[in-house]
Amino acid sequence: MxxxxxxxxxxxxxxxxxxxxxxxxxxxxxxxxxxxHPDDASAxxxxxxxxxxLKTDMFVRRTDAPRGMRHxxxxxxxxxxxxxxxxxxxxxxxxxxxxxxxxxxxxSGGVLDLVRGLLSACKEYxxxxxxxxxxxxxxxxxxxxxxxxxxxxVRRSGASPGDLLAVTGHFGETASALEILLKGRSAPPPLRRxxxxxxxxxxxxxxxxxxxxxxxxxxxxxxxSDGLAFTLHELARSSGVRFVIYKVPVSRAAEEFASIxxxxxxxxxxxxxxxxxxxxxxKPEAYDRAQAAAERCGNSLxxxxxxxxxxxxxxxxxxxxxxxxxxxxEHLSCP
Amino acid sequence: MxxxxxxxxxxxxxxxxxxxxxxxxxxxxxxxxxxxHPDDASAxxxxxxxxxxLKTDMFVRRTDAPRGMRHxxxxxxxxxxxxxxxxxxxxxxxxxxxxxxxxxxxxSGGVLDLVRGLLSACKEYxxxxxxxxxxxxxxxxxxxxxxxxxxxxVRRSGASPGDLLAVTGHFGETASALEILLKGRSAPPPLRRxxxxxxxxxxxxxxxxxxxxxxxxxxxxxxxSDGLAFTLHELARSSGVRFVIYKVPVSRAAEEFASIxxxxxxxxxxxxxxxxxxxxxxKPEAYDRAQAAAERCGNSLxxxxxxxxxxxxxxxxxxxxxxxxxxxxEHLSCP
Numbered sequence: 130m131x132x133x134x135x136x137x138x139x140x141x142x143x144x145x146x147x148x149x150x151x152x153x154x155x156x157x158x159x160x161x162x163x164x165x166h167p168d169d170a171s172a173x174x175x176x177x178x179x180x181x182x183l184k185t186d187m188f189v190r191r192t193d194a195p196r197g198m199r200h201x202x203x204x205x206x207x208x209x210x211x212x213x214x215x216x217x218x219x220x221x222x223x224x225x226x227x228x229x230x231x232x233x234x235x236x237s238g239g240v241l242d243l244v245r246g247l248l249s250a251c252k253e254y255x256x257x258x259x260x261x262x263x264x265x266x267x268x269x270x271x272x273x274x275x276x277x278x279x280x281x282x283v284r285r286s287g288a289s290p291g292d293l294l295a296v297t298g299h300f301g302e303t304a305s306a307l308e309i310l311l312k313g314r315s316a317p318p319p320l321r322r323x324x325x326x327x328x329x330x331x332x333x334x335x336x337x338x339x340x341x342x343x344x345x346x347x348x349x350x351x352x353x354s355d356g357l358a359f360t361l362h363e364l365a366r367s368s369g370v371r372f373v374i375y376k377v378p379v380s381r382a383a384e385e386f387a388s389i390x391x392x393x394x395x396x397x398x399x400x401x402x403x404x405x406x407x408x409x410x411x412k413p414e415a416y417d418r419a420q421a422a423a424e425r426c427g428n429s430l431x432x433x434x435x436x437x438x439x440x441x442x443x444x445x446x447x448x449x450x451x452x453x454x455x456x457x458x459e460h461l462s463c464p
Numbered sequence: 465m466x467x468x469x470x471x472x473x474x475x476x477x478x479x480x481x482x483x484x485x486x487x488x489x490x491x492x493x494x495x496x497x498x499x500x501h502p503d504d505a506s507a508x509x510x511x512x513x514x515x516x517x518l519k520t521d522m523f524v525r526r527t528d529a530p531r532g533m534r535h536x537x538x539x540x541x542x543x544x545x546x547x548x549x550x551x552x553x554x555x556x557x558x559x560x561x562x563x564x565x566x567x568x569x570x571x572s573g574g575v576l577d578l579v580r581g582l583l584s585a586c587k588e589y590x591x592x593x594x595x596x597x598x599x600x601x602x603x604x605x606x607x608x609x610x611x612x613x614x615x616x617x618v619r620r621s622g623a624s625p626g627d628l629l630a631v632t633g634h635f636g637e638t639a640s641a642l643e644i645l646l647k648g649r650s651a652p653p654p655l656r657r658x659x660x661x662x663x664x665x666x667x668x669x670x671x672x673x674x675x676x677x678x679x680x681x682x683x684x685x686x687x688x689s690d691g692l693a694f695t696l697h698e699l700a701r702s703s704g705v706r707f708v709i710y711k712v713p714v715s716r717a718a719e720e721f722a723s724i725x726x727x728x729x730x731x732x733x734x735x736x737x738x739x740x741x742x743x744x745x746x747k748p749e750a751y752d753r754a755q756a757a758a759e760r761c762g763n764s765l766x767x768x769x770x771x772x773x774x775x776x777x778x779x780x781x782x783x784x785x786x787x788x789x790x791x792x793x794e795h796l797s798c799p
Binding site for chain 1: 467468469470471472473475478479481482483485486487489490491497501506508510511512516518520521522524526527528558559561562563564565566567568569570571572573575576579580583586587591592593594595596597598599600601602603605607608609611
């Protein structure tokens with residue numbers, strides 16, 4: 130096994146092998162370890178009962194920057210990636226650091242623009258910038274580290290049969306944008322601009338995540354950056370339940386793009402990625418309270434299905450159910 | 465300026481340009497920002513008066529692993545780098561995360577050995593392992609992120625005239641090891657092994673740093689990973705004082721190596737790097753208390769000089785003083 134190349138095992142396989150090496154002693158007592166692997170962030174219980182929530186995510190220019198993405202946008206995205214995961218767990222982002230690797234031949238203006246973007250996102254989300262480390266590497270690499278605080282955290286694993294399943298937005302724009310960037314598909318200029326904005330300028334729903342967690346109505350939550358289908362599967366699996374979806378939340382722009390090219394819009398919505406919405410399960414009796422909290426943030430929850438006993442994720446048309454595949458983006462996959 | 469390559473500006477120059485972009489608002493109130501740039505780690509004041517101390521450091525195989533370093537040792541070092549900086553600030557390391565970039569063609573066994581080393585160091589220092597992110601990059605890259613807690617933190621900037629200057633060990637072994645690895649110099653096998661161990665298996669003086677800070681005797685402190693001379697200059701500059709050194713603390717092994725090759729041992733001790741000792745200034749009336757704390761950790765403080773009014777770092781033979789150059793290792797430097 131050790132002789133295989135990383136790419137033969139893939140990102141998720143390698144992560145599981147790594148966790149297989151971890152001595153449980155290194156995770157602290159269960160009481161101190163409120164967001165265990167494979168949750169989206171980690172947490173430490175502080176004296177007084179608050180949680181420190183921690184997240185790291187790495188942005189590598191060569192693999193993570195879609196063609197045409199500007200340095201400023203890369204910097205913003207490296208903050209968005211962390212902030213979204215913290216907010217999905219109910220934590221208010223507080224401070225950001227980074228380790229950055231830069232090739233010696235890299236234009237310094239690009240590095241500084243990246244930092245300008247990163248600082249702009251920190252300011253937008255009310256996050257203190259603490260600096261970090263700068264070194265030399267072959268790629269432009271930004272490893273972001275964010276910490277936040279939460280009075281109440283939301284795990285991947287809390288969904289129960291009877292809960293409602295909801296999302297915080299519509300999907301399919303990033304997948305459409307990648308069809309434009311990677312496959313050269315066309316779109317009328319205003320549509321093209323809108324779709325490309327989804328990959329170049331993602332936003333984290335920070336206030337919304339914190340407000341929803343604060344209601345106590347949310348039983349499980351995850352950000353959808355790995356793609357809607359994959360996220361649904363992860364939530365269902367972590368909670369040991371079955372999701373029945375009665376409506377795939379497709380964005381209007383993705384529908385328009387899909388109809389131009391005669392491709393299924395639901396596929397774009399389900400099997401994309403890098404969309405920073407939340408997928409949540411909510412106690413039915415508290416749904417209105419969660420919806421009211423979302424509206425106070427200028428958002429709204431879209432109910433898309435229900436939680437049942439069982440396993441897997443299914444799309445129902447009212448009569449027939451068909452399974453939704455657990456596909457999603459994976460790093461380190463050899464074709 | 466923006467058109468220059470990163471390597472033309474260098475690591476420290478680029479860091480200063482980055483901090484020039486930072487809006488002071490992004491650093492929080494001064495009261496919340498107890499370890500401002502350019503200190504070795506960052507800190508947040510928690511309710512109740514404790515400090516959360518945070519550090520990130522990036523290990524890139526191509527530039528940071530000396531020839532012959534094993535993956536297990538790389539993993540250990542990526543933990544040591546962070547733990548040493550936290551301890552130099554008086555913080556007890558508590559939890560570690562990493563973002564790791566792996567080339568798809570990289571042998572998975574190497575990645576897993578690196579993780580084994582990293583976990584072994586976490587265990588040794590009593591640090592919880594929280595996992596992190598895994599992605600794809602051209603280099604093997606480990607961005608470590610460590611948080612710790614402190615009741616009292618020690619800055620770079622607290623030295624006053626009259627304080628004593630001390631270190632926690634002898635220097636010059638890593639510089640000697642690099643003479644062997646990079647310049648092909650020879651040494652008898654037992655000496656060679658000892659010198660190479662200094663670069664392959666560095667250790668962080670975690671308990672010692674926490675114990676020294678706990679005495680309240682330490683007025684400023686920094687780990688010596690950037691080299692002894694550079695560290696002395698940074699401490700003196702941050703505190704706005706002058707250091708007079710009356711003894712360069714050269715390790716016996718480095719002296720032996722220097723005498724074999726007819727090179728000045730003091731140069732090896734002053735201008736090396738990656739040695740994880742502490743350089744500290746100590747209130748003279750509390751020196752014995754600090755020494756007793758060090759001895760309880762199985763260490764001892766070596767007094768090497770004194771703090772005076774003025775600027776710069778000087779070596780004194782009792783009569784004459786000569787300046788010590790502010791040389792040290794720098795990433796991203798084009799020759």
